[in-house]
Amino acid sequence: MSRPLPERLKSLDEAVELSRGRSSDAVVDRADGVVRRAGQRVAFSGNHTVVALAGATGSGKSTSFNAISGTEFAPTGVRRPTTSQTMAVAWGTELPGELLDWLDVPRRHLVPARRSAFENLVLLDLPDHDSTEHEHRIAVDRLVPLVDMLIWVVDPQKYADAALHDRYLKPLAGYAGVMIVVLNQSDLLRPDELTAAMTDLRGLLDAEGLGKARLMAMSALDGTGVPELREVLARTVADKKAVSARIAADVSAAAAALGDELGAVTPSLDRVRRGPLVEALADAAGVPIAVEGVREAWKLRGGQATGWPFVSWVAKLRPDPLRALRLDQSDRKALTPTAISRTSLPGASAVQRARLDRGLRELVDATSSGLPRGWAAAVRDTARGREALLLDRLDTAIAGADLALDRGTGWLAVVRALQWVLMAGVLAGVLWTLFMMFAPALGLIGMPTVYWWGWPAQFVLLVGGVLAGLVLAGLSRVGVALGARAKANRAERTLLAAIGGVTDAELLRPVQEELDRHRRAVEAVKRAR
Template structure:
């Protein structure tokens, strides 16, 4: 086997593996059989070339066998109404037993020859292909795919027989290079009749795609053309190319059938199909509720951090939306080994319908132009993880960092200011009470301290209250604006997370299947 042919065989093997469970089981099985035969045929020691003579009853096939081989091993004439089993003749010092065992030819003969043009030739006499015995026809059908070279012996009366042309010659057109058609019994025709018969047979063969098949005439009884046929066989044995030519033809046929199953091109997945699918998954997984929860939680937490301490304690009784949805980052840090899950509601019928429509559109776009088996494989790839898709989305959302600890630095500053202002209120209030009850306690005559023409205690009390309320109001506005920005940021983060799940669970399997088809098409091209 040449290096190029070996590469073609490997390419066919790759195409078969890639096409398995996607292309027709029959086509894949036939290609697998070709690979098996190629491996087995190439494994035999020696350089034997197997040539088979095939023909119809009465064509003179066995007489031709004896004339070519120079033996009388094949029963002819009245002694054989039909050849019942295949017979082999080999030249040399020993029979190629393993090869004949593989061919399963029971009748074997050795022509001793140390130096012969037929050394390494194995010549088979096949049963008649038109035999009334089914076993005989089955033997022909079994051996025709195994031999390296075929010689079809026809006679002037039945060379156009439909059974021969429709069952064998036309289907074997790809093997024309390793086929020879011999018009036997030429001695029964005048020269003009022989020329006319040869021209007619050539026309029939060419019409059936057998332009490369060689055609010659012969009279096995009279010996006309026998020497030429022996010379052609000797050249085939000497060239040692028949085995490779037969395997190459097998590979070409198998690759062609696989190619027909694959189609010529692979669709390219339109990435614009991704965004509607991401949007549908985001809706189905509760991203909208999560974003709303972040907005509300940001307002609640920001209000608690920056509100007026005298009143914002009431807000502590409000439930935290993120904790209710189990999206609170700090809770997960307390149990890093726990599986992160949310409490987001499951997708409703509307969300699931949108998701199913998105998947159908993805599959339709990815399988346009693909054969049925490959389109089904694309659909399996897209929906292979559908049962676990929502769980994967939920855990992904639960494990996504919502960046809630970012953008809160100013809260600490405001909280510190609020505590300072609260301290001023407390100090001003206690100072005022002290000044009110000081005379009763016998502490009269204490001087009053003025700031900006106002009693200091009043400035502390009023300033602390007004300052705290104003600061709380301004902070509330800042928290509200920040909540909107944080919600938009979280929405982008969650969409990116959903997008990663979409790519991993839906897009990537489909693209892998398309890449598999693309590699199968390339492998078939290389095998051809």
């Protein structure tokens, strides 16, 4: 079932807004003009029906105008062209001034009519469409899209004129339902000639897509066919459907042209390409360097915490990899809420940028395949236009990622405490030994010798503390290495998730929004048609 005209206009307006900047400006502006003209036409005078008589020089258009209107307002004679300005005759109690101003009709006449079959009819006499005067043709071209119904007056000699058919009738095939073609001067033809001419003209119209256009024969001079044409106009005025029929035809034509620009299918975003693209972005953003920094930082910090205290201080002389990359969590937490986190990761190399460029190109090509040129360009600009900002957003995402280096450190504290206990034992053994060695010489009372497991206690404290500390440090080093691997794997997953979030927000989501825009435009055009 056909949708209501207001709904179709609303859908066409939606399609225009969605297509602007992506489809042809000429097609979009034409559709936008249809929406605007429809609103203006109804606002000016929705009760009036505007019918225009158009024809070539010598077709008897002005004579036909007088015969149909029952007036002598249109000048007739041998002078060509006889109609230099558009003229209007309106039936009713007053002239529809705003409507005629909008149509820009300078010559106006009112036929007082109340309860007349022609009440609220506005009949226009257009200049000859084949006039040698350029402004006459411009006036015809301007008014043809504005009137509600068109009556083309042709004569037996030029009814197949290419200027009429190619310039007006063929392009207006979509308006055949609000068009009448009148073969004038039928009195000049014998009955068989008239039949042949009407058959030939009907065939021409049908071949040009004007099968719905009404074809009539008339003689403006002797009045043949005039009552029948007046009856058609009277019914048109009474039905009050000419305005909506003309607007509906405008909407259909504009929607069809816009639909040709859009195509019928919207491609889908290939999510399979997300993985390689995220990997390329991660590589360009320095994720492998950050992951290796996490591994080395955990080893360094774990070694400092669990190593033998007598030598572990040497590790403090080595620079911390995460602090060098500005990825240290303690430093990040010390930032003020308004500070912007930045890393010191190196910029993308030429190889990394080439890989990223290839990933973006493959995404754009796969996504825009089948789209019209303007829409494909919009997808490309959406994806490639953010490239400069993209690397900055990736760096910020890496700087803000929680690498969890402050968690899982409980066992390190336990080992550290044990190392200090063992170091205290070693110091006690050293001091005990020294005291036993030098006390007699200093005249001090010596301590009794204590044996543990058959060995002097101070020797057990000294040697046992050193050996236990070294063994504990060695075992802890294995645990630190395993922890470093786990932390690096977790950091890689965390950073890839952060990169994936930026990829979705800065690339895939805008591209998907562009595809959704195209899909909504296609659907709006379908509703408008």
